[in-house]
Amino acid sequence: AQRVTQPEKLLSVFKGAPVELKCNYSYSGSPELFWYVQYSRQRLQLLLRHISRESIKGFTADLNKGETSFHLKKPFAQEEDSAMYYCALSGGDNYGQNFVFGPGTRLSVLP
Amino acid sequence: GAGVSQSPSNKVTEKGKDVELRCDPISGHTALYWYRQSLGQGLEFLIYFQGNSAPDKSGLPSDRFSAERTGGSVSTLTIQRTQQEDSAVYLCASRRQGLVTQYFGPGTRLLVL
Numbered sequence: 001a002q003r004v005t006q007p008e009k010l011l012s013v014f015k016g017a018p019v020e021l022k023c024n025y026s027y028s029g030s031p032e033l034f035w036y037v038q039y040s041r042q043r044l045q046l047l048l049r050h051i052s053r054e055s056i057k058g059f060t061a062d063l064n065k066g067e068t069s070f071h072l073k074k075p076f077a078q079e080e081d082s083a084m085y086y087c088a089l090s091g092g093d094n095y096g097q098n099f100v101f102g103p104g105t106r107l108s109v110l111p
Numbered sequence: 112g113a114g115v116s117q118s119p120s121n122k123v124t125e126k127g128k129d130v131e132l133r134c135d136p137i138s139g140h141t142a143l144y145w146y147r148q149s150l151g152q153g154l155e156f157l158i159y160f161q162g163n164s165a166p167d168k169s170g171l172p173s174d175r176f177s178a179e180r181t182g183g184s185v186s187t188l189t190i191q192r193t194q195q196e197d198s199a200v201y202l203c204a205s206r207r208q209g210l211v212t213q214y215f216g217p218g219t220r221l222l223v224l
Contacts, residue, residue: 043217099159101146102153103153
């Protein structure tokens with residue numbers, strides 16, 4: 001069965017420090033991995049997809065199939081990065097039908 | 112254009128009452144999802160609609176939960192005989208066929224007293 005784990009419920013870092021939000025998954029095939037973000041009083045929104053291999057708001061995430069991980073990283077955290085971050089996995093041919101979210105990590109960037 | 116909308120934004124009800132939550136997806140999006148977001152529990156998949164196909168109801172937690180999607184657009188999630196553990200934020204998301212990005216609504220915050 002598909003599963004996404006995010007070991008940290010809360011992560012606090014100081015402004016300017018590097019940040020890494022961990023995500024591990026279990027899936028027997030070739031999944032597509034995502035990071036979604038929810039800022040305070042805003043909707044949940046897509047941050048980035050592994051397939052795009054892009055950097056959004058300074059964040060990057062590399063899919064490591066050997067370690068089954070998709071950690072989200074940013075070299076210098078900003079206060080506006082404070083939010084709830086969800087790692088998600090899509091498996092199967094129907095794209096979203098087997099879409100699984102992790103439990104989420106709340107990132108708090110301290111001044 | 113308009114995003115996904117949900118109503119009501121907040122709902123307070125008494126244990127045992129039925130509630131209906133509404134979702135208006137983005138026009139032209141054939142896929143629609145319902146999730147439940149509980150404190151400390153992340154997002155729990157409830158049900159998925161894709162066009163005219165039979166919905167995937169595998170995430171519904173009990174037979175008190177049901178959902179419909181009329182005309183391939185608006186969807187209603189119904190919770191019968193609500194229980195206190197049903198208190199959560201219920202999120203709806205829609206997606207264009209062939210693409211993977213889901214667009215979320217603002218959610219309905221349900222409180223069962």
